[in-house]
Amino acid sequence: MEVALGRVPPDAVVENGTLVDVATRRFVEGVHIAVSGSRIASISTERPATGPNTRIIDASGAYLAPGLVDAHYHIESSRLSPRRHAQITLPHGTTTLFEGSHEICNPLGLDGVRYILEEAEGLPQKIFVGVSSATPPTPYETAGAYIGGTEAAEALRLPGVAGVDEVMDYTALFAGEERLHSVIEAGLASGKVVEGHGVPSPPQADAFLATGVSSTHFSGDGVKALALLERGCFLELKPRDSRQAIRDLVAAGIDWQMVGMCVDDRPAETISRLGHLDYELRICIEEGLDPVTAIQLATLNNARHWRKEHEVGIIAPGRRADILFLTDLEGFEVDRVMADGEMVAEKGRLTVDIPIKPAPSYVLNSVKLPRPVIAEDFEVRAPAGKKSVNAVVLRPFYFSGDLGPLTRELPVEAGAVKRDLTNGINKVAIVRRGGGGIGVGFWEIGYEAGAVAMSVLHDSHNVSVIGATDAEMARAVNRVAEMGGGIAVVRGNEVVAEVPLPIAGLMTDRPPEEVVSGLERVNKEAAKLRPGKLLGANPVDTQTFIFLTCFPWGIVLTDRDLFNVRTGRPVTAVW
């Protein structure tokens, strides 16, 4: 206020740019923006008075857009700690993240929220946290922690917690699960935002939204998008997966105020290759959305949905001074980035020091087996006297509860059911990260040799392992445990590639370039073990997702063996 009134000189003035006005969807030329500390004091076509220490930042020829606001994001999926993650995403223009915290909360409980908020302190990238609604993600698996209504309410009292993170298990929701409904109630009572995810098409959409859930992270077509919008659901587009929906919505000529966008999950190596929310924004423009509307989706619309438009999402007095300098609006190339009043990046490179804080002890050593696992832990016993058995042989992304196509014959040796490597059938196990539970099953994956284990396993983040032999599986799991969490690719007795992720078993605070090359290496080494097509080009990244237990998955493997998540019943693995 004092700076806007001209009583105190501004700390910085961004001079002579073209404002992208996201409130009205217009441009204002020749704008000067006065900055005081981390916030914007005033905007004017008249040059503000300056003092001897006022920094002048020339914006001639540049469009000035608000810093990007990601409506839904999991920092953990980058494998980088929040501060390391800021180092690689600020240059892409992401100045605010709404962090869905269930990845870190599943192993750590509310300590996960605490860690993210501590990391965010003093960081020019704003991180607002949604408290996990998915701890545990489903009743079928054992996560390390529990967040019910009481715990959620405790977190929601923190100013840095902006709401409840993605309600997604609609089987449990429709079954009236007390824990999940009480978390939603806590969110509604707090006046903060209750986020949804995977909201289905009507009529189930209506039931989902009737519980108070406000939004969904959207991949789908225009018909579904319109149906959800009509029902008051804020759409957080994942543009990469929603190209058709974007074209359809553009064609329908809708009002876009209830549409935003998000990245959701992206490993560091993919960020370094594609970009971040800037990449998603370019996809929207490619698919025919006008650039200013696309910018609205990624700034003001996301901020308004999260009830933080007084803080971020618009270049306006009182808001954080988060400003992108763009030379090409259509191409959306981020030339320079101001965050919290400081120039933090230029031409894709960080230009400030973001110091790394030592990881607090409460986030370390969360992957800790009471004893090393051994090959015999992965043995599957056949019913007595059988030479071969019928077995459930899962495969990735099998969205059905029908066991028929999964039933295969497997050989038995010395009473134990064997893999069928010639037909690409591996053994898979989920090892509870604190010990005490191992679920074992057969999956059609294709690995011809070796084993791949990791403590990143959406959403429970137990340790998953896929292997061609029980001994290699044991070696890989033990290596992950020795690192206190991470990813290990094993061949024979040798660890051929690894990425330690000691922070909650999910993240590391090593330099991003080191982590990027580490992640590239584990993917490459895993690919050499020939996983076949089912795990795609980045088998390690895919492995992190194939054990989800929420809808639309059907038959799942957890640390407590096989479940049908559509019926809530255990499934017999071999007979």
Add this chain to the structure above:
Amino acid sequence: MEVALGRVPPDAVVENGTLVDVATRRFVEGVHIAVSGSRIASISTERPATGPNTRIIDASGAYLAPGLVDAHYHIESSRLSPRRHAQITLPHGTTTLFEGSHEICNPLGLDGVRYILEEAEGLPQKIFVGVSSATPPTPYETAGAYIGGTEAAEALRLPGVAGVDEVMDYTALFAGEERLHSVIEAGLASGKVVEGHGVPSPPQADAFLATGVSSTHFSGDGVKALALLERGCFLELKPRDSRQAIRDLVAAGIDWQMVGMCVDDRPAETISRLGHLDYELRICIEEGLDPVTAIQLATLNNARHWRKEHEVGIIAPGRRADILFLTDLEGFEVDRVMADGEMVAEKGRLTVDIPIKPAPSYVLNSVKLPRPVIAEDFEVRAPAGKKSVNAVVLRPFYFSGDLGPLTRELPVEAGAVKRDLTNGINKVAIVRRGGGGIGVGFWEIGYEAGAVAMSVLHDSHNVSVIGATDAEMARAVNRVAEMGGGIAVVRGNEVVAEVPLPIAGLMTDRPPEEVVSGLERVNKEAAKLRPGKLLGANPVDTQTFIFLTCFPWGIVLTDRDLFNVRTGRPVTAVW
């Protein structure tokens, strides 16, 4: 949820209407809306299953729009209690009000908030309260109560309190007044909305908004409207006073998501003549705004600004079942009204019983003089020995601090300064409603006889009186006090018209038709006293506003005599 899933039959189904989809600005034909209790369960073009007790409400041929949401309103200005006010505004389609509470808080403090929320309980019209930021309105006057940061924070913890009500005293704001800034801080800390009013043009607009204030109730032109929108200010249009701005904004082709609308103040007799938010909506359409956008402004946009879009402002699952049946979209005639799942009005008439609760004792007897006033209380002494004096002679709506045009010569008799009735100069007084303070001044009003007194005096709500003689002034003030608050028109010793307003001296719970005719009568009788043109056609209504002490007023009269609100200094009245 259970109803949407078809497990429980709906209580009501609104069948076969055309949905006005305010999320995307489209129409959906042939829609059936299932209602459960006070909320919407589902929306579908397929008929939902019904039970034996499901009420079927035919909407063939009707547009179905969300119930109207007034973004900023003072129920007190209707002179009706909240429940009586609901009786006359529900038929106009207003199903939600964001009540600015400073009128009632000035006499009653937080008991005012309590009273409004108690009245709202069980009412099909939703009333969310903004806690007063203007108690006292300015430092120059004595209201009955005080609301600082601590008191505001206490109110903001109530679920029915949606934010802080209209910050407007920008002289105090820019002077850094501790009370006002601490109320804003309490609002920001609560995560709720901090409302503004009277936000000036840039550069002062920037300073105003930099404090965290989010909005303004807007009367003005398009240039100012665009300047405020660009600066992230949510505009609550008062369409009746903003016709040019509406035309300008339509011509500019803006995105309207940051624009809403409000009625602000409207006495019962004006509501009965013009209508309510429906009337404002018709003005927008008249001025060229397309009807669906106009409906968005009065529904979803207002609800989103107030962070209540999960409750009201859209016909969608989980929201209150507030539905307007419109036969003519362009004319915006409200045919039938559903509120909280019940049909409450048809063709402008209430069709449900809204029982009146007895007014609690804490809202009564707030206008209570320690002794009756007498004529001598209004005497203005001249400096010794003077035959005539220079005097400040105010007039309504004089928006300047310049005393020049106000300085007039007035006669002196027996040491007392006299009116100059031949030149239309009356005496005016502000009598503190609890006694203990009387400010007296001269005003150019025109009354040739009699006196008009009232305990409705924006925003302090002390007792104002304008009179042709001191004796009539005393009679009128005493009558107001005898009624425990209200409006009295006196001629000689006779009270020729009166409206008792015993609730906080501002409202009554008598039937609306009785109050409407009473208000018409006091205006008519006051007009007979010939106030001239300065008070307009409804002199009583105008009198309620002409003693405001917030900007843009300049020289004001309060219970502590004359002040210049631009300098904060007392002003000598006669010399």
